[in-house]
Amino acid sequence: MALDRRHAVKRLLADRGDLLVVSGLGSPTYDVAACGDDDRNFYLWGAMGAAAPIGLGLALAQPSRRVLVVTGDGEMLMGLGSLASIGVQRPANLAIVVLDNERYGETGMQRSHTADGVDLAGIAQGAGFPIVATVTDDSELDRIAREIRTATGPMLAVIKITAGEAPRVLPTRDGVDLKNRFRRAIGV
Amino acid sequence: MDSTVDLDWRRTIHPLFRTAGIRQVAYVPDAGHTALIEACHADPSMRTVVLTNEAEGMGVLAGAWLGGQRGAMLMQSSGVGNCVNALSLTTICRFPFLALVTMRGEWGEFNSWQVPMGQGTEAALKGAGVIVQRCERPEDVVPTVEAAAALAFDSEVAVAVLLSQRLIGRKKF
Numbered sequence: 001m002a003l004d005r006r007h008a009v010k011r012l013l014a015d016r017g018d019l020l021v022v023s024g025l026g027s028p029t030y031d032v033a034a035c036g037d038d039d040r041n042f043y044l045w046g047a048m049g050a051a052a053p054i055g056l057g058l059a060l061a062q063p064s065r066r067v068l069v070v071t072g073d074g075e076m077l078m079g080l081g082s083l084a085s086i087g088v089q090r091p092a093n094l095a096i097v098v099l100d101n102e103r104y105g106e107t108g109m110q111r112s113h114t115a116d117g118v119d120l121a122g123i124a125q126g127a128g129f130p131i132v133a134t135v136t137d138d139s140e141l142d143r144i145a146r147e148i149r150t151a152t153g154p155m156l157a158v159i160k161i162t163a164g165e166a167p168r169v170l171p172t173r174d175g176v177d178l179k180n181r182f183r184r185a186i187g188v
Numbered sequence: 189m190d191s192t193v194d195l196d197w198r199r200t201i202h203p204l205f206r207t208a209g210i211r212q213v214a215y216v217p218d219a220g221h222t223a224l225i226e227a228c229h230a231d232p233s234m235r236t237v238v239l240t241n242e243a244e245g246m247g248v249l250a251g252a253w254l255g256g257q258r259g260a261m262l263m264q265s266s267g268v269g270n271c272v273n274a275l276s277l278t279t280i281c282r283f284p285f286l287a288l289v290t291m292r293g294e295w296g297e298f299n300s301w302q303v304p305m306g307q308g309t310e311a312a313l314k315g316a317g318v319i320v321q322r323c324e325r326p327e328d329v330v331p332t333v334e335a336a337a338a339l340a341f342d343s344e345v346a347v348a349v350l351l352s353q354r355l356i357g358r359k360k361f
Contacts, residue, residue, distance in 0.1 A: 044277070046273075046277065046280070048273070049247075050243075050250070052247070053244040053246070053248045053251065054251040054277075056244075056248055057247065057248035057249060057252040057254075058255045060251075060255070079247075081239070081240030081244060085239050085244055088237075089235075175280040175281030179250075179253070179283065182254050183254060183256065186255070186256070188255065188256025
């Protein structure tokens with residue numbers, strides 16, 4: 001079974017508290033924006049593969065806050081090596097959620113590697129992530145929503161989602177503003 | 189310290205990093221950076237982040253800055269080509285970026301495979317929007333790294349310091 005992407009991200013960000021969020025380019029950025037804009041969201045519009053490394057640098061710099069990276073399977077595949085780098089640093093406050101529709105959605109829904117069995121949670125486990133999960137229903141979604149806020153990570157959860165396209169919700173593309181407002185919001 | 193230039197330039201960079209307030213040092217190892225990497229490892233005020241690919245460094249340092257920390261990147265010239273698209277994050281958001289790049293493929297190089305990227309390093313960096321400064325002699329290192337750090341963090345731009353192969357010494361095979 002696969003979940004609706006907007007439903008899943010809304011559940012993860014409900015009552016977000018002090019969660020800091022980095023979103024990977026394409027639909028994950030629209031999904032996070034659709035939950036309501038927040039100065040503590042850093043939306044990527046490019047730099048494919050950079051979402052997890054940004055989460056790493058941020059989690060190391062802010063060890064007392066929780067950092068959530070929301071990205072897609074294609075974006076995570078381009079940044080696979082960063083899972084090994086995160087496995088070395090082991091930031092306890094970092095969670096990565098991969099919205100996995102097994103497609104490159106932004107470019108015409110071509111099949112991605114995960115459609116043919118490449119297991120991103122298994123790769124994260126091999127890289128030394130103490131918590132990995134593959135989520136296919138609402139009870140598992142509730143569990144990882146709790147773990148994102150409390151577990152000793154790093155954790156990576158793959159959420160299997162349906163391949164349909166949700167209406168686009170476009171946040172600002174002004175990178176300087178995204179950077180500066182994020183820093184202001186967390187007081188650095 | 190002697191008032192003349194410390195000819196062991198390899199020992200001079202770590203104190204500059206401390207003064208600049210560098211807290212995260214992301215790197216892909218290079219022999220030319222060995223002493224600096226070891227000094228950063230040994231410094232409890234710095235977090236060293238070993239990368240599988242240089243492109244991760246732009247993300248790590250952007251994340252560090254979002255979280256209120258300064259970082260620096262250490263890599264070899266061959267890694268610059270891996271960074272080109274990731275540098276769009278750095279430049280479009282104007283993240284401060286300080287990279288020290290040890291050069292291969294330019295001074296008595298034995299391994300021809302290092303030549304193409306070594307010769308293309310400066311053009312690739314400039315093409316990606318990075319300001320490039322070079323160190324040819326030991327006495328260049330301290331003022332150049334100091335000024336590059338100030339430029340990167342005060343003006344919020346991307347700066348790469350190229351440590352020339354003549355400075356580092358030819359690799360012996």
